[in-house]
Amino acid sequence: xxxxxxxxxxxxxxxxxxxxxxxxxxxxxxxxxxxxxxxxxxxxxxxxxxxxxxxxxxxxxxxxxxxxxxxxxxxxxxxxxxxxxxxxxxxxxxxxxxxxxxxxxxxxxxxxxxxxxxxxxxxxxxx
Numbered sequence: 488x489x490x491x492x493x494x495x496x497x498x499x500x501x502x503x504x505x506x507x508x509x510x511x512x513x514x515x516x517x518x519x520x521x522x523x524x525x526x527x528x529x530x531x532x533x534x535x536x537x538x539x540x541x542x543x544x545x546x547x548x549x550x551x552x553x554x555x556x557x558x559x560x561x562x563x564x565x566x567x568x569x570x571x572x573x574x575x576x577x578x579x580x581x582x583x584x585x586x587x588x589x590x591x592x593x594x595x596x597x598x599x600x601x602x603x604x605x606x607x608x609x610x611x612x613x614x
Contacts, residue, residue, distance in 0.1 A: 492610040495497055496580050497548060500530045502575035503566055508563045510551060512513040522554035522598045528562055530578040535606065542579065544608050559601040567603040582606040 496514065505510040520527065528551045534545035547570070551562035562572040570581055585605035593600050 488613040490540040490611040492537055493582070494532075494613050495545050495547070495575075495577055495607060495609050496530055496532050498575045498577045499570070499607075502573070503528065503530065503569065506550075506569050506573075507562065507566060509558070509565075510553070512566075514550060518594070520552075526551060526553035526558055526562055528552075528566055533604070537611075540611050542608050542610050545555050546560055546608060547605050547607055548602060550600055550602040552593060552596065552600050554564070554598065554609055556590055556601070558600040559599040560590060561599040563588060563603050567605055570605060570607070577609050578607050580608040 492595050500514060500536055507528060510528040512528045513528060517531060522526040522527040530551060531548040533548050549563050549566045551559045553559040554555050586603055588601050588603055590601040
């Protein structure tokens with residue numbers, strides 16, 4: 488058997504989807520999405536180091552898109568807080584030192600965005 492890095496994003500997305508009511512949790516921004524369609528939270532993995540063959544570290548980027556700044560920030564801080572308190576399947580550790588909120592305006596959609604980075608660790612998996 489070969490060990491590989493875990494893909495933690497599907498688990499994080501599904502886990503947050505079952506806990507966040509004010510936004511659709513997704514892996515991307517849909518084509519032709521506009522703020523009037525409802526808020527979304529995008530979960531992405533910006534990578535990180537791996538201690539082979541034991542574990543991988545992942546910088547998780549949570550970005551909410553909403554019609555207003557307050558809504559975008561509320562969604563992303565809730566998601567970060569939930570991950571800080573909980574453990575989706577396959578996540579061994581969530582680093583308590585997460586980034587502060589960065590907010591901006593998306594020029595393409597007109598949405599307000601808010602983003603947080605946090606680090607999680609996962610054991611490698613056999614394939």
